[in-house]
Amino acid sequence: MNASTGNATGNAPVGRGEVLLAARDLSKHYRVRQSFFGPASAVLKAVDRLSFEVYRGETLGVVGESGCGKSTLGRILLRLEDPTEGDVSFEGEDIVGYDRRRLRALREEMQFIFQDPYSSMNPKMTIRDIILEPLENYRPDMAVSERETLAGDLLEMVGLTRDVLRRYPHEFSGGQRQRVVIARGIALNPKFVVCDEVVSALDVSVQAQVINLLADLKRRLSLTYLFISHDLRVIRHVSDRVMVLYLGQIMEIAPVNDLFDRPMHPYTRSLLGAISKGDPRNRQERVILRGEIPSPLNAPAGCPFATRCPMADTRCHEEQPRLEPRDDGRVVSCWKV
Amino acid sequence: MPLTRNSKGVTTVSEILRVSGLTVEFSTEDGTFSAIEDVGFGLEQGKTLAIVGESGSGKSVTSLAIMQLLAENGRITAGEIVLDGENLLDLPPNDIQHRILGQQISMIFQEPMTALNPILTVGDQITEVLLEHQGIAKKAAYERAIEVLREVGIPSPEKRIRQYPHELSGGMRQRVMIAMGLVSEPKVMIADEPTTALDVTIEAQILDLLDRLKREFGTSILFVTHDLNVVADIADDVIVMYAGQIVERGSVLDVFEQPKHPYTQGLLGAMPSLTGVEGDLPTIPGVVPSIANRPSGCRFHNRCPFAHPRCTAEAPAVYRVGGQDVRCHLFDPHRSEESQ
Amino acid sequence: MQIFQKNSFYDLAYRRFMRNRLAIIGAAITLAFVFIAVFAPVLTPYGPSEFFFSADGTTYSRYAAPSGAHLLGTDALGRDVLTRILYGARVTILVAFSAVLISTVIGTIVGLVAGYFGGIVDGVLMRIVDVVISFPVLFLLISISTILTPSVWIVVFAIGFVRWTNTARLVRGEVLRIKELDFVSAARGVGSTSTKIILRHIIPNILAPVMVQITIGTAQAVLMEASLSFLGVGVQQPTPSWGNMLIDAQRSLVLREMPWIWIPPGTVTLLLVLGIYFLGDGLRDAFDPKQ
Numbered sequence: 002m003n004a005s006t007g008n009a010t011g012n013a014p015v016g017r018g019e020v021l022l023a024a025r026d027l028s029k030h031y032r033v034r035q036s037f038f039g040p041a042s043a044v045l046k047a048v049d050r051l052s053f054e055v056y057r058g059e060t061l062g063v064v065g066e067s068g069c070g071k072s073t074l075g076r077i078l079l080r081l082e083d084p085t086e087g088d089v090s091f092e093g094e095d096i097v098g099y100d101r102r103r104l105r106a107l108r109e110e111m112q113f114i115f116q117d118p119y120s121s122m123n124p125k126m127t128i129r130d131i132i133l134e135p136l137e138n139y140r141p142d143m144a145v146s147e148r149e150t151l152a153g154d155l156l157e158m159v160g161l162t163r164d165v166l167r168r169y170p171h172e173f174s175g176g177q178r179q180r181v182v183i184a185r186g187i188a189l190n191p192k193f194v195v196c197d198e199v200v201s202a203l204d205v206s207v208q209a210q211v212i213n214l215l216a217d218l219k220r221r222l223s224l225t226y227l228f229i230s231h232d233l234r235v236i237r238h239v240s241d242r243v244m245v246l247y248l249g250q251i252m253e254i255a256p257v258n259d260l261f262d263r264p265m266h267p268y269t270r271s272l273l274g275a276i277s278k279g280d281p282r283n284r285q286e287r288v289i290l291r292g293e294i295p296s297p298l299n300a301p302a303g304c305p306f307a308t309r310c311p312m313a314d315t316r317c318h319e320e321q322p323r324l325e326p327r328d329d330g331r332v333v334s335c336w337k338v
Numbered sequence: 339m340p341l342t343r344n345s346k347g348v349t350t351v352s353e354i355l356r357v358s359g360l361t362v363e364f365s366t367e368d369g370t371f372s373a374i375e376d377v378g379f380g381l382e383q384g385k386t387l388a389i390v391g392e393s394g395s396g397k398s399v400t401s402l403a404i405m406q407l408l409a410e411n412g413r414i415t416a417g418e419i420v421l422d423g424e425n426l427l428d429l430p431p432n433d434i435q436h437r438i439l440g441q442q443i444s445m446i447f448q449e450p451m452t453a454l455n456p457i458l459t460v461g462d463q464i465t466e467v468l469l470e471h472q473g474i475a476k477k478a479a480y481e482r483a484i485e486v487l488r489e490v491g492i493p494s495p496e497k498r499i500r501q502y503p504h505e506l507s508g509g510m511r512q513r514v515m516i517a518m519g520l521v522s523e524p525k526v527m528i529a530d531e532p533t534t535a536l537d538v539t540i541e542a543q544i545l546d547l548l549d550r551l552k553r554e555f556g557t558s559i560l561f562v563t564h565d566l567n568v569v570a571d572i573a574d575d576v577i578v579m580y581a582g583q584i585v586e587r588g589s590v591l592d593v594f595e596q597p598k599h600p601y602t603q604g605l606l607g608a609m610p611s612l613t614g615v616e617g618d619l620p621t622i623p624g625v626v627p628s629i630a631n632r633p634s635g636c637r638f639h640n641r642c643p644f645a646h647p648r649c650t651a652e653a654p655a656v657y658r659v660g661g662q663d664v665r666c667h668l669f670d671p672h673r674s675e676e677s678q
Numbered sequence: 679m680q681i682f683q684k685n686s687f688y689d690l691a692y693r694r695f696m697r698n699r700l701a702i703i704g705a706a707i708t709l710a711f712v713f714i715a716v717f718a719p720v721l722t723p724y725g726p727s728e729f730f731f732s733a734d735g736t737t738y739s740r741y742a743a744p745s746g747a748h749l750l751g752t753d754a755l756g757r758d759v760l761t762r763i764l765y766g767a768r769v770t771i772l773v774a775f776s777a778v779l780i781s782t783v784i785g786t787i788v789g790l791v792a793g794y795f796g797g798i799v800d801g802v803l804m805r806i807v808d809v810v811i812s813f814p815v816l817f818l819l820i821s822i823s824t825i826l827t828p829s830v831w832i833v834v835f836a837i838g839f840v841r842w843t844n845t846a847r848l849v850r851g852e853v854l855r856i857k858e859l860d861f862v863s864a865a866r867g868v869g870s871t872s873t874k875i876i877l878r879h880i881i882p883n884i885l886a887p888v889m890v891q892i893t894i895g896t897a898q899a900v901l902m903e904a905s906l907s908f909l910g911v912g913v914q915q916p917t918p919s920w921g922n923m924l925i926d927a928q929r930s931l932v933l934r935e936m937p938w939i940w941i942p943p944g945t946v947t948l949l950l951v952l953g954i955y956f957l958g959d960g961l962r963d964a965f966d967p968k969q
Contacts, residue, residue, distance in 0.1 A: 135868035
């Protein structure tokens with residue numbers, strides 16, 4: 002029943018593979034004007050001093066509630082937005098300083114699969130044009146017929162048929178659209194794919210199909226995923242390791258089974274306690290976390306979770322805990338652990 | 339145990355709401371489609387009945403039809419909605435407006451930001467139903483509103499009552515919605531995906547609140563959701579809908595532990611588990627049919643692993659199996675063996 | 679006939695449009711006036727500035743009531759009213775279409791640039807829009823018409839100058855909305871350049887509202903031209919326009935006794951504006967069925 006031991010105590014300590022992507026002290030702050038006449042005074046810390054690695058071939062799950070910065074993180078890693086501070090290295094090279102030309106080359110290697118299959122495709126374009134767009138940009142010498150053949154192959158790879166090439170996005174259901182978006186995402190044969198809530202908008206029966214498809218593609222194309230989701234069940238199923246975010250900061254990083262079986266950070270414990278066990282016979286009391294998520298505008302001085310933490314003391318409120326790497330491959334940011 | 343099933347349509351004593359044969363049609367520029375067909379169930383006093391289904395299942399149309407809030411092109415073409423002995427479909431619209439909605443049945447919506455009026459204070463919105471229809475004095479109404487806000491767990495309600503929706507967080511807004519639904523002590527509360535837009539820790543708070551209301555005030559709740567996990571936690575009885583029909587109905591324990599309909603089985607199997615099972619998830623192949631493309635015969639036959647020729651040709655009847663009602667040919671007692 | 683690729687946005691919009699009776703009527707009225715404008719010389723035996731004499735041949739046939747020879751009578755100078763209406767359609771439509779063409783081109787470019795690039799560019803362009811909106815156009819026109827030789831093109835530029843701001847604001851708003859949609863980020867993510875994103879992802883998605891804006895703008899330009907000409911600062915005599923044909927109705931005698939002078943130009947103006955509005959509403963419904 003506990004499949005976790007394999008990962009946690011196997012020969013190679015978890016997370017000691019080859020680092021594909023590393024972030025160090027990555028921050029994205031927005032200046033926000035709080036009143037109409039006032040100066041741009043407040044600072045919104047969307048993500049704040051994130052440091053972590055993504056290993057080649059793994060799926061790093063990123064989980065957290067609204068305002069935790071998980072979507073911002075994905076966009077920064079792919080340089081769809083610039084970080085305020087910090088470094089990102091991809092295959093050992095610092096990519097934050099990349100100019101436009103090198104950035105363009107980089108995008109071949111890193112792709113983004115979006116949350117909402119309804120807005121992530123241009124409604125005025127056919128499926129053919131949508132899938133061909135990355136190929137036009139990066140494979141200019143490829144003949145059109147060759148590109149079309151490739152587009153058909155990609156569609157078959159994601160479980161659609163070639164004959165949908167001439168159709169438009171609105172002719173498809175949410176799950177089928179998400180397949181097209183995935184086909185576009187893998188068209189350039191990337192190494193690293195950020196999946197941002199890719200199954201959240203889908204029906205349960207279709208969600209499972211897309212999760213399986215992503216797992217299948219990962220095996221076949223040796224992909225590395227950063228898998229962002231608010232859904233702990235999905236995270237549990239797809240991830241090798243999980244990073245828990247709260248108010249833009251890392252609370253805990255751990256191998257998936259360790260995290261779910263032995264959560265260390267009080268926030269992780271509260272999260273796991275809050276979700277349903279899905280078993281009507283054992284309706285144990287959910288752990289009810291008091292209070293609400295504070296606005297990231299008025300982030301607390303100490304530990305961001307201190308305002309809701311059942312274990313918090315004065316030190317938690319005043320001093321920010323450090324991300325402490327531990328021997329077992331876990332990272333926890335808490336004074337109490 | 340009072341009966342939940344009542345084939346003759348007689349209202350049993352404990353049933354506060356009985357819906358039978360409910361059919362809703364929508365006319366669009368592409369023709370007329372029935373969104374739901376022959377939907378029937380009973381909601382018992384002080385119980386929570388969950389309607390669960392995917393998009394296009396008709397679960398929301400069912401709740402909107404009961405509230406008489408269907409869009410303009412929607413029409414109830416058959417059926418009865420009996421609330422406490424009164425068929426709502428026989429009542430004049432005026433009566434429904436003044437005596438039923440918001441008073442005997444109230445509704446909580448998914449997105450409290452759009453369901454609350456941004457230019458009215460929390461207090462104005464909660465007291466509206468009291469002032470408009472119950473002729474209660476303003477002062478008394480506000481006192482009642484404060485009381486209800488406290489009941490739904492809003493801290494310092496005296497202060498909150500003067501605030502506007504945008505000043506509240508998502509969880510607080512949903513609590514205000516619930517307070518609005520609760521203020522006139524309705525017999526039935528319909529909650530349409532009330533936690534879908536909320537974060538997990540806030541969802542837990544709201545579900546806990548609804549459960550407490552049910553126990554303390556005996557409110558009967560019709561809970562519409564796509565999320566089976568929420569159903570497992572909050573429901574007493576469950577209706578599973580697919581493509582406009584009820585495919586399975588039973589107590590939450592029966593449905594979760596011995597699901598009968600292949601669709602229910604598929605849905606429960608497709609949920610990723612929290613205990614971390616390796617490998618691929620079981621899936622239901624194909625897509626949820628749109629309202630215009632529902633297959634003939636059994637509507638699930640093109641996705642069903644047990645489908646046989648009869649399923650394509652003939653719409654199944656509802657059979658009583660164990661504790662459940664199931665719409666599936668597999669449970670026809672007179673079924674010939676060749677189809678097995 | 680298959681005009682658009684099957685099931686494309688425009689194909690669906692076309693089918694919705696063809697089901698909308700009022701929109702078809704609007705399109706028919708608009709096309710009818712375009713037809714009249716193009717074929718005016720064929721449709722009438724007279725010239726627009728041809729004077730007619732009374733029966734004795736000594737005086738102009740001024741304010742002659744409708745008759746077999748002059749179906750809508752003659753005006754103050756003895757010209758055929760019907761002929762001037764037909765030729766007036768040319769001027770009115772030419773002015774409206776040219777003005778809208780100018781305003782659409784300027785407005786779309788300004789809106790696109792402001793919306794897409796944002797920041798200071800956006801700030802500067804939108805303040806210019808504010809200035810233009812605040813401009814006392816009538817005053818400007820009256821001054822111009824006293825200094826320069828009045829011409830149709832001054833009217834065209836005046837109307838275009840006023841109207842582009844509406845298009846610019848509309849386009850900017852649409853661009854801001856579309857820019858935030860995931861497919862624009864997705865295009866950037868698969869390496870598309872800004873030019874390509876604007877051409878392939880943004881422009882095709884603002885086309886529909888711009889087309890609606892073009893029709894509404896045309897209707898308003900027709901009205902503006904009529905108003906300016908009526909006030910004497912628009913299209914000048916002897917060039918016929920529906921607006922300057924109404925000038926005579928400023929005299930109460932004409933208003934009371936000679937309805938053939940002002941009812942025809944008033945009616946055609948109303949009809950054309952209504953027709954274009956029906957067409958515009960039809961386009962709007964066809965493009966956005968949810969509204």
